[in-house]
Amino acid sequence: MKITFLGGGNMANALIGGLVKTGFAASDIAVIELGAQGRARLRVAYGVRCYEAASAAALDCDALLLSVKPQQMREACPPLLPFLRQQLVISIAAGLRLADVSRWLGGYGRIVRAMPNTPALIGAGVTGLCAMAAVSMAERLGAERILQAVGSTLWIADEEKMDAVTAISGSGPAYVFLFIEALQQAAGELGLTPAQARQLSIDTVLGAARLASQSDEAACVLRERVTSKGGTTEAALRTMEQRCVKEGFIAGVLAANSRGRELGELLGQDG
Ligand SMILES: NC(=O)C1=CN([C@@H]2O[C@H](COP(=O)(O)OP(=O)(O)OC[C@H]3O[C@@H](n4cnc5c(N)ncnc54)[C@H](OP(=O)(O)O)[C@@H]3O)[C@@H](O)[C@H]2O)C=CC1
Ligand SMILES: O=C(O)[C@@H]1CCC=N1
Missing domain, CATH: 3.40.50.720 (NAD(P)-binding Rossmann-like Domain)
Incomplete structure (x- = not known):
């Protein structure tokens, strides 16, 4: 071909x-x-x-x-x-x-x-x-x-x-790269070297994605399994919830969907 x-x-x-x-x-x-x-x-x-x-x-x-x-x-x-x-x-x-x-x-x-x-x-x-x-x-x-x-x-x-496909998977790699960037930045602030930050953050994303893909369980169940009562993950997720991380993330994806629709409407207007 x-x-x-x-x-x-x-x-x-x-x-x-x-x-x-x-x-x-x-x-x-x-x-x-x-x-x-x-x-x-x-x-x-x-x-x-x-x-x-x-x-x-x-x-x-x-x-x-x-x-x-x-x-x-x-x-x-x-x-x-x-x-x-x-x-x-x-x-x-x-x-x-x-x-x-x-x-x-x-x-x-x-x-x-x-x-x-x-x-x-x-x-x-x-x-x-x-x-x-x-x-x-x-x-x-x-x-x-x-x-x-x-x-x-x-x-x-x-x-x-x-437009929804565009917002989820077309633009999606950018959201994941932003997440990796943030993990690496936090790792740096916690005194890890750039090489350590890179390996830990990327291998974590790869491992979690592979686990989610191979598991029959929903992402929220896999998340709960990481979250020990009174532990470190709970502290992290509570702080992220206070900062509306999930809502902000969803709002971003919806904005990508709207922008796709808007582009289609604006650019398609030639009669
Ligand atoms: N980037 C991504 O992750 C994804 C992009 N897309 C879609 O893919 C398309 C391309 O995106 P992307 O690659 O990021 O954009 P780019 O701007 O990187 O690529 C477009 C290329 O086409 C060239 N070009 C413009 N007009 C013409 C023409 N008349 N003849 C030949 N070449 C021309 C541009 O030149 P110049 O720079 O000089 O204008 C540029 O090099 C978009 O429609 C986007 O929506 C879809 C999925 C994912
Ligand atoms: O940002 C964009 O408009 C293109 C489409 C999906 C990914 N990149």
């Missing part, structure tokens, strides 16, 4: 890195990227073909993955039109609705909306997928094949829920 990316930024780099690591031939991957530096980085890092603009050669692919920022999509679509044949189009843009991307692509109907995340770089991503009605089963499987090469996938029947 030949894949072309439109936009060679952060998420395209994560997907391309993951695809190449998991055995996709670099010669089957092309990127259309405006920035000369971005093209040079992609060529050196992954050996993929890079183009400055859409062309027959750049669009000679089975799947076209739209990976420009949502605000750039409307302008980025028209130059693709002369080269769209039967390719499956996959848009990973936050907020943008299938109907709007389709309209910007002249009514093209073979479009899947996907929301991956950056752990795709190491094959540990998770992607929500939602397809237009005209997308065939074979094309759905094609989209799955690409995204499953870099992690797990799930289909979302109701497109409105894609």
Whole structure:
């Protein structure tokens, strides 16, 4: 399968890195990227073909993955039109609705909306997928094949829920990195070395995530098991509760969901 990316930024780099690591031939991957530096980085890092603009050669692919920022999509679509044949189009843009991307692509109907995340770089991503009605089963499987090469996938029947997927797993790695940052900062304040802080915080997150994934029990039960009566965890959780950490966290996720919806509404307003 030949894949072309439109936009060679952060998420395209994560997907391309993951695809190449998991055995996709670099010669089957092309990127259309405006920035000369971005093209040079992609060529050196992954050996993929890079183009400055859409062309027959750049669009000679089975799947076209739209990976420009949502605000750039409307302008980025028209130059693709002369080269769209039967390719499956996959848009990973936050907020943008299938109907709007389709309209910007002249009514093209073979479009899947996907929301991956950056752990795709190491094959540990998770992607929500939602397809237009005209997308065939074979094309759905094609989209799955690409995204499953870099992690797990799930289909979302109701497109409105894609903003929730974005808020949970698309943006989610940033919340986890913030948590790791905070643990490391606290470790530093408690006199541990940066190397100790890094190992303790990252291995704790990895271990807890693996335990949660392998356990039949809910996260709150696993949390209670760590929390000895009158112990240290209880002291920590009480202080976090007083600071409304959980509420603040949930409010943040809801804000991401709202921003996705807002982007879709604002950027889709062209008639
Ligand atoms: N980052 C993430 O974790 C995730 C991102 N996404 C989605 O992925 C998309 C890309 O995000 P991200 O990688 O973070 O953004 P970036 O800004 O890093 O990447 C977009 C790239 O596309 C380039 N570009 C802009 N217009 C064009 C064009 N017309 N033709 C070719 N290249 C162009 C940009 O150049 P320039 O910088 O010069 O504008 C930039 O290099 C977004 O829609 C985002 O919502 C989805 C899931 C997760
Ligand atoms: O922050 C963003 O808008 C993109 C979408 C999900 C993750 N990054």
